[in-house]
Amino acid sequence: MAVQSLFYSDRDGLEMALKTPDSMLFTTKADADARDKMLELSENIQLWLEKKIPAMPEEYAEQCALLIAENKDLFQKALKKPEVLSEQADTDSE
Amino acid sequence: MAVQSLFYSDRDGLEMALKTPDSMLFTTKADADARDKMLELSENIQLWLEKKIPAMPEEYAEQCALLIAENKDLFQKALKKPEVLSEQADTDSE
Known part of the structure; x- marks a missing residue:
């Protein structure tokens, strides 16, 4: 048995993180x-x-802001090559 | 007297460009x-x-899409350094 660490962002807050651990509670600080x-x-x-x-x-x-932030890399590409967004819109089922 | 050229984007269309020449009708193809x-x-x-x-x-x-596209360079910076958006929101009176 040993002590384990858990990490969450202040911006979510502990209460939210405990309610939504799958996306808000992490076993590494980097995540x-x-x-x-x-x-x-x-x-x-x-x-x-x-x-x-x-x-x-x-x-x-x-919702807009979260969507863009969650897809930052895609969005960064799109600012140079806008059609990557329609490719994703077509194929992605998120 | 000589012939002059005017340029507009198909995406605006001629009718819109003639109605809103200040932002949609240009004297250079580059613009x-x-x-x-x-x-x-x-x-x-x-x-x-x-x-x-x-x-x-x-x-x-x-409106969201147009705002981001019109501010592409700022947005590109913001993806790396988010606070540039709040600096602009504070100082810009657009």
Whole structure:
């Protein structure tokens, strides 16, 4: 028997992390860091969208921002080659 | 007197370009190309958002996509350094 570590992001908070351990609770610090960075990006995008499109309801700004942050690498490619988004939209069943 | 050229993007269409010449009608092909590329990116982002967030009304997907495409360079930076978005949100009065 030995002590085990668990990691979560402050941005999710402990309560949320315990409720949704599959996506929010990690056995390595690196994985929790990756989620924290993703959430940081998502928060910044959301605030920017809300500022620039004041009429858009918060829920859509949040969903949009999270989607982009979760697909950061794809999105980065898309800014140079937009059609990668339609390829993913066609084939991906997420 | 001499013949002058004007350029617009098919994605806007002639009718729209004539109605909104300040942003859609150009005296150089390069400028019209830049707008065409921006609109191509915007269309791809919009379709992707609509596919991934089916509940989001089309108008918000369109506004979101256009905002991101119009601010492609900023967004590209933000994917690496999210806080550039909040700097812009704070200082920019657009």
